[in-house]
Structures are given as structure tokens and as C-alpha cells.
Amino acid sequence: MQIGNFYKKGRIIFFFIVFALLFLYIVVYYGITAFKKVPVFVQPKENVERGTIFDRNGKTLAVQTNIYNLGATPGVITDKKNVAALLAKPLGYTPEYLEQLLSSEGAFVYIKKKIEQHEYNEISEILKKNEIYGFRFDKIQGRSYPENALASQAIGFMGSDGIGLSGVEYTYDKVLSPQYKEGKDNRGNDVYLTIDANLQYKLEKIAQKALESTQAESLMLVAAQAQTGEILSYISLPSANLNFYSSSSVEEKKDLPAVSAYEPGSVFKLFSVASFIDSGAVRPGDTFVCDGIFDIRSKNGERVKISCLDHHGTLTAQGALQYSCNDVLAQMSEKIETEEFLRRIKSFGFGTKTGIELPGETKGSLKDTSSRLWSARSKPTISIGQEISVSALQMVQAATAFTNQGSPVKLTLISHINDKTGKTIYQHQVEKLPPVISAYTADYILSCMEVTAKRGTGTRALLPDISIGVKTGTAQMLDEKNGGYSKNDFVSNCLAIFPVEDPQIILYIVITKAKGENYAGRIVAPVIGEAADTIIDQLGISRKNAQSYDHPGVIEISREKELELNETVPDFTGLSTKALMPLLERNDINLVIEGSGWVIRQNPPAGTPIKKGMTIELFLE
Numbered sequence: 188m189q190i191g192n193f194y195k196k197g198r199i200i201f202f203f204i205v206f207a208l209l210f211l212y213i214v215v216y217y218g219i220t221a222f223k224k225v226p227v228f229v230q231p232k233e234n235v236e237r238g239t240i241f242d243r244n245g246k247t248l249a250v251q252t253n254i255y256n257l258g259a260t261p262g263v264i265t266d267k268k269n270v271a272a273l274l275a276k277p278l279g280y281t282p283e284y285l286e287q288l289l290s291s292e293g294a295f296v297y298i299k300k301k302i303e304q305h306e307y308n309e310i311s312e313i314l315k316k317n318e319i320y321g322f323r324f325d326k327i328q329g330r331s332y333p334e335n336a337l338a339s340q341a342i343g344f345m346g347s348d349g350i351g352l353s354g355v356e357y358t359y360d361k362v363l364s365p366q367y368k369e370g371k372d373n374r375g376n377d378v379y380l381t382i383d384a385n386l387q388y389k390l391e392k393i394a395q396k397a398l399e400s401t402q403a404e405s406l407m408l409v410a411a412q413a414q415t416g417e418i419l420s421y422i423s424l425p426s427a428n429l430n431f432y433s434s435s436s437v438e439e440k441k442d443l444p445a446v447s448a449y450e451p452g453s454v455f456k457l458f459s460v461a462s463f464i465d466s467g468a469v470r471p472g473d474t475f476v477c478d479g480i481f482d483i484r485s486k487n488g489e490r491v492k493i494s495c496l497d498h499h500g501t502l503t504a505q506g507a508l509q510y511s512c513n514d515v516l517a518q519m520s521e522k523i524e525t526e527e528f529l530r531r532i533k534s535f536g537f538g539t540k541t542g543i544e545l546p547g548e549t550k551g552s553l554k555d556t557s558s559r560l561w562s563a564r565s566k567p568t569i570s571i572g573q574e575i576s577v578s579a580l581q582m583v584q585a586a587t588a589f590t591n592q593g594s595p596v597k598l599t600l601i602s603h604i605n606d607k608t609g610k611t612i613y614q615h616q617v618e619k620l621p622p623v624i625s626a627y628t629a630d631y632i633l634s635c636m637e638v639t640a641k642r643g644t645g646t647r648a649l650l651p652d653i654s655i656g657v658k659t660g661t662a663q664m665l666d667e668k669n670g671g672y673s674k675n676d677f678v679s680n681c682l683a684i685f686p687v688e689d690p691q692i693i694l695y696i697v698i699t700k701a702k703g704e705n706y707a708g709r710i711v712a713p714v715i716g717e718a719a720d721t722i723i724d725q726l727g728i729s730r731k732n733a734q735s736y737d738h739p740g741v742i743e744i745s746r747e748k749e750l751e752l753n754e755t756v757p758d759f760t761g762l763s764t765k766a767l768m769p770l771l772e773r774n775d776i777n778l779v780i781e782g783s784g785w786v787i788r789q790n791p792p793a794g795t796p797i798k799k800g801m802t803i804e805l806f807l808e
Contacts, residue, residue: 236607237328238363238375240342240355242384243419243602247333247768248342249356249429254329255302257310261291263321270319277309298322301329301347304774305800328364330356331771332429333764333780338387340442341380341421341545341600344432354442355380355600358544362604374607381417381602381615386410386725388782390420390718394696397714398424402702407443407579410722413590413690415617416598419722444579445548449678449699451582452662452707453511453644455572457632457682458585459520460504462531465628468523474501481517485563493517493567508635508658509643517567525566529555532569534623535585536595543580544600552576572660583695586682589633590690592626594619637687647712648683652730653723655685657715659707664700676700679707683715685723692722752776758793759786759805767805775799782807 240249257278264270271286278285278299288298302310307324314322328349332342343354351360355378363375390408398406408422423443427435441447463469477499482492495514499506507515520528533539538553553575554560568574580598588595597618604613636656639645645657659681663672680697684690696711696718704710723730751757752770759767763785770778779802788806 235364235367236374237330237345237349238377238607240363241377241379242382242387243379243417244383244385245379246384246764247771248338248380248382248384249345250331250333250771252329252331252771253304253307253774254327254347255304255307256300256325256327257298257302258295258323258325259289259298260295260321260323261289262294264289264319273313273317273319274310277306277313303329303777305777308774309800330429333768333771334384334388335430335781336426336428337384337391338380338382338421339426339429340423340440340444341382341418342429344427344429353440353546355544357546359601359604372607376607376612377605379602379604380600381412381419382421382600383419383725386722387420387422389721389725391422391424391426393714393718393721394422394424397696397698397710401698401704401710403698404700405438405441405443405447406699407447407697408695408718409444409579409583410692410694410718411583411587411598413587413684413693414596415615416584416587416596417602417615418598418600419692419726421600442545442547443697445543445545446578448549448551448576448578449664449697450573450575450662451577451680452572452660452678453513454582454658454660454680454682455575455577456508456511456516456570456660457589457636457658458532458535458537459516459528459570459572460508460635461535461588461624461628461632462528463519463523464504464631465624466523466527466531468527469504469519471504471631474503475507475515475518476501477507477512477514479514481514481567483521487563489563491517491564491567493564493571505635505638509639511644511659513571516570520567520570525556528566528570529553531623532575534621535588536581536620537575537577537585541578541580541584541598543598548580549578551578551581572662579695579697582680582682583693586684586693586695588623589629589636590684590693591619591629592622593624593629594622596620633684633687633690636682636684640683644708645681645683645712645715647708648681648715648719650685650716650719650723653685653719653728654687655683655716655719656687657681657683657712659712661705661707677705679705679711681707681711681715683719685719686728691728692719692726694719694722752797754797756789756791756793756795756797756803759789762786764807770803777802779804780807781805 237251239247242248267286267289271282271289275282275285288296330345341354343356344352345356346352351357359378363378365375367373394406394408406424409418410420411418425439427439477495479495479498480492484490493513495512499510499512502512502515538551540548540550565574584595584598599615602615603611605611633656636658637654640649640655640657644659648657662678664676664678666673678697678699679701683694685692694715696714698711701710786805786807790804
């Protein structure tokens with residue numbers, strides 16, 4: 188039959204021969220593939236080049252660097268003991284520990300993460316030289332912060348996954364590092380802060396000295412341009428070194444000016460008096476008598492007692508601010524309708540966020556008459572800066588009403604944003620808020636602040652050749668354990684505006700939990716004076732007794748010596764931070780920069796032979 192003829196012996200043999208050859212081919216192919224050498228380096232998927240963060244003058248504050256993760260396929264590595272002996276030292280491991288990692292049962296294991304460029308160069312060279320296979324480098328985004336802890340809470344931090352975790356790095360994450368697109372220019376934009384890094388450095392030294400001398404728990408300092416709201420200095424101590432952020436404490440990572448809410452005490456009297464005067468409830472010439480205590484009984488029989496530090500006698504509103512009189516402030520608060528008072532305080536921005544370009548900002552706390560915590564003492568107590576919590580940023584932004592004829596301006600940390608071609612795609616424009624007081628009231632408050640500096644509680648902040656207005660405040664902090672107010676913990680703060688006749692700078696300092704002396708007029712006012720003096724010199728604000736000289740209008744500036752790295756370490760003395768920037772792009776050395784300004788000291792000394800991967804420390808001032 189035909190069916191039987193199909194299965195003839197010859198055909199069956201031919202079929203099995205073809206099948207055997209095909210099977211042999213498959214076995215050989217997969218055998219070769221299985222034992223094929225794995226390349227040393229696999230080019231990772233392209234990432235977006237993250238933009239740089241600069242200060243207002245172009246000083247680099249955060250820049251992208253190359254970091255690598257090293258992984259291995261244990262099954263491909265045959266002589267694990269020898270490989271471990273070769274790689275242990277550059278990886279910082281013991282040979283025994285590395286051999287244990289290479290003996291893992293999994294198909295893939297990470298050997299070490301966050302390998303710096305110089306480590307990558309050394310390890311890669313060993314792998315190539317010894318023809319070691321089974322390892323893979325994954326290139327990831329890294330971040331270097333040349334100024335270490337300078338303005339660290341404002342700048343923020345980028346995590347190992349290339350995502351901003353705090354500060355401007357977080358808020359502007361998508362601007363600095365937009366989503367990767369195939370075939371597009373995947374370079375992030377550069378963000379320029381309003382911070383002046385040189386001024387920031389000088390003020391941080393002053394702030395650190397004050398923190399240490401008072402043995403305080405923390406210190407905040409915010410200096411802003413009075414007309415524009417641009418923040419020139421943003422200090423929160425203690426602070427984190429951004430290059431070692433993961434090992435920093437919780438306290439060092441806290442952005443206190445934005446997230447900390449506290450009772451400001453007597454500094455708040457500025458906004459209370461502004462509300463009284465502007466509403467017409469109190470006139471500048473009205474007088475009140477301070478006998479050392481405000482003691483009244485409300486209509487519902489509730490007794491309200493507020494003590495004063497002294498028996499000040501007869502005072503006007505100006506005198507009440509000059510001597511920081513609780514009694515007179517409480518008396519004035521009785522002249523204004525409660526809802527009107529609260530409306531005006533809210534209009535200054537208290538109880539709401541400023542909207543600054545930082546994450547986690549607090550809105551503080553301002554209760555209203557419907558609150559179960561409202562009592563007969565709430566209005567007079569709020570008027571002296573208690574039963575209300577604020578942030579340092581709220582205080583500074585509210586104070587811009589006094590320097591802009593009654594209309595506050597929004598605070599900002601962003602000067603402008605450039606794309607990678609240098610084109611400006613965003614430029615900060617002054618954002619004026621609706622008027623909260625009249626120009627007359629604003630000028631009146633400034634005059635009261637000037638009197639306070641000359642003859643009141645702020646005399647230790649007085650400057651000899653620049654007019655300055657101040658208001659100090661010392662407030663008991665809440666006792667979180669036992670309730671009520673603490674007898675030992677205080678917030679000491681001071682607000683300053685200068686020059687008074689042409690306001691250019693608003694300066695606000697808060698010292699928390701100082702040991703021993705805590706009266707703001709004694710511990711904060713002197714710091715205000717020193718900081719203001721530094722700002723005036725740094726910005727070139729004209730002093731009354733400043734000398735001027737005639738010159739032809741042409742200034743010759745000697746060119747900075749060019750930086751060269753050959754076989755030995757050069758003498759860096761006298762070089763500026765800007766001149767050192769090219770070194771950050773080198774992969775063969777580690778550069779550690781401490782401070783700001785010009786190099787005054789270095790390690791190792793000039794003449795030391797340069798070795799691949801060596802660390803050069805430069806100290807600037």
C-alpha cells in the first residue's frame with residue numbers, strides 16, 4: 188500500500204539523521220552562548236544630564252558627577268579567590284568578604300554602589316589588564332556640592348536614584364532633570380538662586396559663633412532684599428554637609444526657617460501696632476498708662492492678667508514698641524474689634540504659607556473666635572506674640588509691607604533659570620501682594636523701629652553710620668512634656684530693617700533655647716548689628732561717613748593665573764573658587780574645597796607628586 192511505502196527504512200534513517208544534526212546544532216549553540224565571555228563594561232542607558240545650581244553670581248553650588256554601581260555574575264567568574272585578591276583593596280573590602288560576595292548563589296549580585304570616578308578608573312584598569320570577565324558597571328547620576336554645608340537646606344539634596352529629596356533640588360527636580368526622551372537634547376536646565384554665596388559664607392560664620400557662644404539648640408537667619416523679596420542669605424543651624432547628607436542628623440537636615448513654627452513674642456508687636464494704627468482704633472498721639480500688669484475681667488466674668496517687665500508709666504504706641512510694653516499693647520488690643528484685628532493679622536500672611544520654592548513649609552497657627560481654644564485672653568495675648576505660631580519666612584515676608592509702602596512682596600530663592608544653551612527661560616519678577624496697610628502706617632512703623640534701635644530694647648544693634656530699625660522679642664516656649672510654658676526654654680529673635688529712610692535689607696534672626704542669658708536685646712541684637720555691618724560692606728551700601736575718590740573710570744584688573752596640573756601639585760594659594768571649577772571635571776583626582784573666597788592653605792603641599800585618585804584639600808577664606 189502507499190501508506191506502508193511512505194515509512195520505508197531509508198526515509199526513517201534520513202529523518203533521524205536530520206533530527207540528530209539539528210539537536211547537535213542547538214546544543215553546541217547554547218553551549219557556546221553559555222560560556223561566551225561577558226564584556227567588562229556594559230554601556231548603561233543614557234540618563235538626563237542634571238542641571239547645575241548656582242548662586243546669584245554664578246558660583247557653583249551643586250553639579251552633576253559620575254558615579255557607578257559595580258555588579259557581577261558569580262557563575263561566570265571562575266577563579267574567585269584570585270579575583271577577590273586583586274579587587275579587594277580598591278573596593279575597600281577584605282579578600283575574604285569579596286570572595287564571599289562572588290560566591291553568591293544568585294545570577295547577579297551588586298558588589299559595591301556609589302563608586303567614585305577615580306575608583307571606577309582603577310577597578311576598570313585591573314579588570315582589563317587581567318582579562319577578568321563577569322563584572323558590569325552601571326553609570327548613575329551623582330551630585331557634588333562644592334561648598335559642602337553652605338546654604339544646605341535651601342539647596343537641598345539629590346538621592347542616589349537621581350531624584351531631589353529636599354530643598355530646591357526637590358522643588359525643581361523636573362526642571363533640573365526633565366524626563367528622558369529618545370533623540371532629544373536630554374540636558375537639564377541650570378537654576379540660579381538669589382543667594383549670594385560669599386555673603387552667605389560670612390554670615391554663616393557669624394551665626395555659628397553666636398550659636399556656640401549662647402550654647403543654643405538652633406539658629407535661623409534670613410536676609411532679604413526689602414524691595415524685591417529676593418533672599419540673599421538663608422541660614423539654618425545646625426546644618427548638614429550635603430556631600431555626607433546620609434550620615435547627617437535629623438536636626439542638621441531640618442529646614443527651620445520654612446518648617447519650624449514658634450511663638451515670636453514681642454517682635455510680633457510690630458504687626459499688632461500696625462493693625463491698630465491703620466484701622467484707626469488707635470492714633471499715634473493716644474496715651475496709655477503701664478502700671479506693670481494688664482488686669483481685666485471680661486463680660487462673661489473671665490479674668491485676664493498679663494504681666495509687664497516694668498512700670499513704664501505713660502506711653503504712646505511708639506513708646507510701647509520702644510520699651511516692648513505688654514501692658515500697653517494689651518490695652519490697645521481692647522480698642523479694636525476682634526474680627527477686624529484677626530482679619531488684619533491674616534492679611535499680613537500669618538496663618539498661611541508664603542509659597543516659597545521649598546518643600547514642607549508650615550503655615551503656622553492663627554486661631555479664630557470659633558476655636559474651642561479661644562478665650563477672653565486670646566486677643567491681648569496674640570497682640571504681644573503669644574497664642575500664635577509663625578515661621579521665620581512669614582515674619583520676613585510680612586515685614587516687606589513696611590518697606591514697600593504697605594504692599595508686601597513675595598519672597599523667592601530663584602533668580603533665574605537658563606537652558607543648556609545659556610538662554611534665560613525664566614527670570615524672577617517682583618510679585619507685589621495686595622496692600623495690607625497704608626504708606627503712612629508703614630512709615631510710622633519704620634520710625635518706631637528706628638527709635639527702638641536708638642533708645643529702646645534694640646540699642647545693641649545700633650550702627651554708627653547707617654540708620655537701622657529693629658524690634659526684639661523673647662518668648663517662652665511651650666513645655667511639651669508638662670504642658671503650659673517652659674521656665675527654661677525661650678525663643679529669642681530680632682527683626683531689623685536698614686537703612687530706614689531707604690529700606691534695602693530685611694534681616695531676621697532667631698535663636699532657640701539659649702543657655703543662660705536669653706533676653707533678645709542682649710543676645711540677638713548684637714548679632715543683628717554684626718550681620719548688618721557685614722551685609723552693608725558686602726553689598727556696598729553707602730555709609731554716611733564713607734569716603735569717595737575721583738578716578739578716570741578705567742580699572743585695570745590683573746588676570747588670575749591659569750591653573751595647570753602636570754606631574755606635581757601646584758601652589759593653589761590666592762586662587763579663587765571660580766578658578767578651581769575646572770578641577771571638578773577631572774576624573775583622576777578628588778578635590779575637597781572648604782570655605783569660600785580665595786585659597787589660603789592646601790594639603791598636600793605644592794610639589795607633591797600627583798597620583799591617580801589622590802585627594803587634594805583646599806581651604807578658602
